[in-house]
Amino acid sequence: MNVNEIVEKVFNNDKRYVSRAISIVESNNSVSTELLKELHKKTGRAYRIGITGPPGAGKSTLTNYLAKFYRKENKKVGIIAVDPTSPFTGGALLGDRVRMTDIGNDQGIFIRSMATRGSLGGLSKKTIDAADVLDAAGYDYIIFETVGVGQSELDIAKTADTTIVVLVPESGDSIQAMKAGLMEIADFFVLNKSDRPGSDSALTALKTILMLRDHTANDWLPGIIKCIASENVGTSEIAEEIKRHSDYLINNNLLKEKREENYKLRIKEITEKILQNELWSDEIEKFLIDSLKLVLDGTTSPYQVAEMIYNNFKDKNRT
């Protein structure tokens, strides 16, 4: 089956082919690039929501809630779970699994998990590419569920139009979140399981930390929503807050700006990646390793090695 046929099937939201297209995108070969080029024509319509936070914060429950909420509005929802502890990716308790089935069989919902384990980098690229597949397939909302650890997961969350950081009152949780760099990316916070002890002091801590946050030029101030997702308490406020943030972005012409900026960074990354792949061949990597001895004993400087590698690269292009 050629690329155009797959593209046609994806445009018609044929789930089998949506799934297949994502697998191609994950494999990151030349077909993948061809496919993404074609699919791009129909992207840009989905609204992208990032849900991130520490393991056990209730991200999946919230994702589940939001998916059902948008389904009631007759919107289609794509879910990309990049979270080893998420029931979507299979790492969860039976209770979670059961809960998931009530959305898993819905024709208007597509769930895909992306492996974190064994993935040698490139995770954010693959995830964003997978979102483009879902976008092209006509999903109105795409939810990224990522556990907030590691740079690539931050990168994914950052590309969302609205990024939600979910925390729980447990001591040290907000500290951990800060450590992971989550504070900088949140458009708003959800304090889940807010009936637990320590909820009020967690709220105070979170507010304090928010004050430490650099205030950017724009006037959107991230709020904190308390909820008990498992009992559907406070969850509707979350959907409202997403709407409020999305309206804010659109009314201030910031959505377009944000996406343009994302595209710009993405194009730069793709270009530099192509170049780096060409540059760091096995042969050159070996040359680099071999040269370290000479650098260490002072014979050759790092700049000389870099120039040799660069010149070799240019010469290779010339032939």
Place this chain on the structure above:
Amino acid sequence: MNVNEIVEKVFNNDKRYVSRAISIVESNNSVSTELLKELHKKTGRAYRIGITGPPGAGKSTLTNYLAKFYRKENKKVGIIAVDPTSPFTGGALLGDRVRMTDIGNDQGIFIRSMATRGSLGGLSKKTIDAADVLDAAGYDYIIFETVGVGQSELDIAKTADTTIVVLVPESGDSIQAMKAGLMEIADFFVLNKSDRPGSDSALTALKTILMLRDHTANDWLPGIIKCIASENVGTSEIAEEIKRHSDYLINNNLLKEKREENYKLRIKEITEKILQNELWSDEIEKFLIDSLKLVLDGTTSPYQVAEMIYNNFKDKNRT
């Protein structure tokens, strides 16, 4: 004056030319690369110490102490201050300035401040290059003093053989340090001003945070040293701990390994930087910006734009 003459003067630790060489290195032009190539021959002998932490933690006082300590051992000390609040860089109170003069006039000490303001990236590269100048000039110890904020300052601290994170008991200090990613880079911690209230709970907090830290394969566990640097209480333990860490690195053959790894990353960075400079010409940047409109409306995919830029680059090299 040509490069070889400057190199000769630097090798003889002619301070005027050491200073001039660092200025050339900061300007980052083609002379800089020539100079660094020549100077590299005599590098690798200095032991590099990174001192980092929040403003007001007492980094300069410690730097001052260590400089005097090594001078008593008849060693030469180069200080590179990348800290807008440091007295070395001129942002401090009169008291600090006065204190500094007692090392500033010592012939065996060289102090250089590197600008953070207005520096459009490349700070870590310039700082490491400047350290190479001091290394080639025969300074036995090079101390980097950086305020622990921002990626480039982390990058500088990471290249040191021993990295010290200085904190004070003030509430939230260790939290801020974590936020800034300081926890991951410390070979040991100094809790300065440990006579202040809250010192014990700060110590507990720090220990707790240390337990959260990922333990790497090696068996060096970062300790915490309490001191009152301004009164010289506990300071000698710091010099001892540096010695202990340096011995640990050398005896386990880790110093060589660490430096090799640093060189490897540095060569990769230099090479990719050369390539990126070639790639992102004004013309191409303009092309990229212009293309965003077409990407946003679905006409062109990010992959197509990246390929166009890459092909253009290859064509240019061919001619």
